[in-house]
Amino acid sequence: MLPIRDHNPSGHRPYVTWGLIAVNIAVFLAYWPAGTDASTAQIFQDWGIVPARISQGQALYTPFTSLFIHGGWFHIGLNMLFLRIFGDNLEAEMGSLRFLGFYLLAGLVAGLMQYLSAVNSTLPVAGASGAVAGVMGGYLLMFPRARVDLLFYLIVAFRVIAVPAWVLLSLWLVLQIYGGLSTPSGSSSVAFWAHVGGFLAGVAMTVRLWRSRGGAVFWRRFHGLPPHPSAEFAVPVVRRRGARLPPPQSRGLFRRDQ
Numbered sequence: 517m518l519p520i521r522d523h524n525p526s527g528h529r530p531y532v533t534w535g536l537i538a539v540n541i542a543v544f545l546a547y548w549p550a551g552t553d554a555s556t557a558q559i560f561q562d563w564g565i566v567p568a569r570i571s572q573g574q575a576l577y578t579p580f581t582s583l584f585i586h587g588g589w590f591h592i593g594l595n596m597l598f599l600r601i602f603g604d605n606l607e608a609e610m611g612s613l614r615f616l617g618f619y620l621l622a623g624l625v626a627g628l629m630q631y632l633s634a635v636n637s638t639l640p641v642a643g644a645s646g647a648v649a650g651v652m653g654g655y656l657l658m659f660p661r662a663r664v665d666l667l668f669y670l671i672v673a674f675r676v677i678a679v680p681a682w683v684l685l686s687l688w689l690v691l692q693i694y695g696g697l698s699t700p701s702g703s704s705s706v707a708f709w710a711h712v713g714g715f716l717a718g719v720a721m722t723v724r725l726w727r728s729r730g731g732a733v734f735w736r737r738f739h740g741l742p743p744h745p746s747a748e749f750a751v752p753v754v755r756r757r758g759a760r761l762p763p764p765q766s767r768g769l770f771r772r773d774q
Contacts, residue, residue, distance in 0.1 A: 517666045517667065517668050517669075518597075518666065518667045519597070519598070519601055519664050519665065519666055519667075519684060520597075520601070520665050520666070520667050520676070521601055521664070521665050522601055522602070522605070522662050522663065522664045522665070522681070522742075523662065523663035523664070523665070523678065523741075523746050524605065524659075524662055524663075524741055524742040524744045524746055525604065525744060526604040526605045526607070526608040526742065526744050527608075527744050528604065528607065528608035530603055530604040530607045530608070530612075531612055532603075532607055532612045532613075532615050532616045532619070533599060533600065533603035533604055533607050533615075536599060536603075536616075536619065536644075537596045537599060537600060539584065540584055540586070540592060540595070540596060540644055541592065541596065543584045543585070544585075544586050544592050547559050548586075548588075559585065560585060560587070560640040560642055561640055562575075563578060563581040563582060563585050563642070564578060564581075564582045564585050564640035564641055564642035565578045565579055565582045565627050565630065565631060565640065565641040565642070566578070566637075566638060566639075566640050566641075567630075567631045567634055567635050567636065567637045567638075567639075567641070568635075568636050568637060568638045570631055570635075571635050571636060578627075579623075579624050579627035579628065579631075580620070580623075580624065582627060582640075582641060582642045582643070583620070583623040583627075583643075583644050583646070583647055584644065585642035585643065586642065586643050586644070587642065587643065591643060592643075592644075594645075595643060595644045595645050595648050596644075598648050598651075598652065599644070599648050599651060601664065602648075602651050602652050602655040603615075603619075603651050605655065605658070605659060605662075605742040605744070606618075606651055606654050606655055606658065606722075608742075608744075609658060609725060609729075610725060618650065618651075618654065618718070618721055618722075619647050619650065619651060620647065621650075621717070621721065622646065622647050622649070622650020622651070622653075622714045622717045622718050622721065623644065623646050623647030623650065623714065625646075625650070625713050625714060625717035626645075626646020626647065626649060626650065626707075626710040626711070626713045626714030626717065627641065627646060627710060628713065629646075629709045629710055629712065629713025629714070630646070630707045630709050630710035630713065632709075633696070633709040639705075641707050641710060643707070645707065645710065645711055645714070646707065646710040646711060646713065646714035647714060648714070649692075649710070649711045649712075649713075649714035649715040649718065650714040650715065650717050650718030650721070651718060652685050652688070652715060652718065653685075653714070653715040653716060653717065653718025653719040653722070654718040654719065654721065654722035654725075655681060655685070655718075656681060656682060656685040656686070656719065657718075657719050657722045657723065657726050658722060658725070658726055658729075658734075658742075659681055659740060659741060659742045660680065660681055660682040660735070660740045661680050661681065661682065661735075661739060661740030661741055662680070662681040662740070662741050662742055663678040663679070663680060663681070663741075663746075664678065664679055664680075664681050664684050665677070665678050666678075666679055666684070680740075682740075689711075689712065689715055692708050692711040692712050692715070693708075693712055695708040696708035696709045696712060
């Protein structure tokens with residue numbers, strides 16, 4: 517399953533969200549491919565977080581630079597997709613400059629969390645996922661009942677199903693904690709504890725905004741949804757050749773409901 521959009525576009529031009537996506541893609545294209553596997557690996561050693569180096573007081577700039585280094589098209593594609601889905605509504609509530617600071621600080625906390633989980637590891641840590649996890653955490657606190665479309669691959673068809681944000685994001689967080697606890701420190705290619713740290717930092721940094729909006733009153737007023745109109749999309753069911761289609765009356769527009 518893959519989240520593809522939420523039901524309440526902000527109506528606000530999310531310049532920082534778009535800018536972060538553009539910068540990440542530009543940096544990625546600047547070095548990928550870097551020519552050889554060795555030269556690409558060196559980029560991660562130089563600009564990614566290597567906990568053992570930080571423990572020696574070296575490369576202290578890498579918790580920041582690592583936020584813009586990605587390990588492949590799938591890596592950057594997922595991170596930027598999640599940032600696009602969850603970033604616009606949060607930026608609209610925070611304001612662009614505050615959202616930028618929020619994003620970068622969540623990323624730094626995520627890097628610190630991953631460092632503390634394996635201070636002597638020589639495996640580089642890189643990617644925007646810790647910062648994006650912070651955005652997801654803030655989104656969960658502000659808009660727990662927002663509907664998010666998930667694209668499911670069902671062997672013979674692709675189908676889009678809407679689920680509440682709290683279900684999707686809570687499940688994602690549980691999976692990250694499980695991954696971190698079940699994997700020896702410093703041995704995984706996935707920075708589980710960076711994801712957990714960024715997510716929790718995002719929740720914590722959004723509490724003040726949530727309370728300023730009225731806290732539970734804000735939830736009740738907008739039913740746990742972003743304070744923006746819902747949207748409608750035509751969502752076709754794409755099936756493999758030869759698969760039987762449902763009756764025509766069961767197909768048509770997928771309506772986004774409040």
